[in-house]
Amino acid sequence: MRTVTLTHVFAHPIAQKYLKRSGLAHAINAAYHAYHLALRHGVNVDLATKAALLHDIGHYTWYKNGRWDYEQYRQNDIHAIKGAERAHKLLIRLGEHPQNAKEIALAILLHTDSYLPEGEWKRTPLQAIVKWADEADEEPGGRHHYRTISDDFAWKKIRQLDELVSRQHAQGRLGDIV
Template sequence: MRRVMLMDIFTHPIAQKYLNRSGVAHAISVAEYSVKLALKHDVNPDIAAKSGLLHDIGHYEWYTNGEWDFEKYKKNDIHAIKGAERAHKLLIRLGEERASAKEIALAILLHTDSYLPENSMNKTTLQQIVRMADEMDEEPQGKHHYRKISKDDAIKRIERLDNLIEQLFIDLRETV
């Protein structure tokens, strides 16, 4: 049973603040890709969706003279570290199971190697899924963070994901 729905996360003021900073359209796309990959690799789609949705909530905006500075961002970025902390705190506050909140936070922490030596860690399948889903939605120079989506379209896509995950769990219970 899911204790925290994606809509609970998405509509929370803390999530809204940071999702708007890092790109709502990108976050939702990564959540959608994460679910597809989770189904393919036998990973919990709920945990994957939450990890995908929150994977970039640690972003800081790097500007020089009022313009996005991609090079400054690449050089100084630790968004995965900050995002893991923010996501964990938010999920616990919303009532997510502690083990799930930790698993999601670790997937967020390890979705990028931007602050680690390349391929320096063995990652779980969930951690690999979030990284792959993020890469599937990337655009050059970080432009994926600036794609626009209306609030109504965002809500519809989150509702669709919540409904899909609920149906997957119903189907799983019926086959057991």
């Protein structure tokens, strides 16, 4: 049984604050990409969509002279670390199973290479899905974080995605879930 749905996550004030700060349209698009990628690769769609939705909630906005500075962001940002921590705490508060919260947080932690030392990292299938979902919606210069979406349309898309995930659950095709 899904104890915590995407709707529960999305409704929480902490999620609302940080999703809007980091790019709500991007987060929702990444969650949809994660859903389709998870289906294709046999990965748990519930965990994949939650991780993709929350993957950028650790963003700090880097400005120089009052303007977004993409290069400063690329050189100094560690948003995946902060995001993993925020997501884990949020999911535990909402009642997510601790093992699921940990898997989601680790997928968020490893969704980008921007802060990691150079070299290849072996990701789990869930971690790879979240990385690919993020990359599928990226735009040059970080512009994907500044696309806008109305609150009403965001809610509609979250409810639709939640329904898709629930159908997979009802059909017993969520994959491994604790």
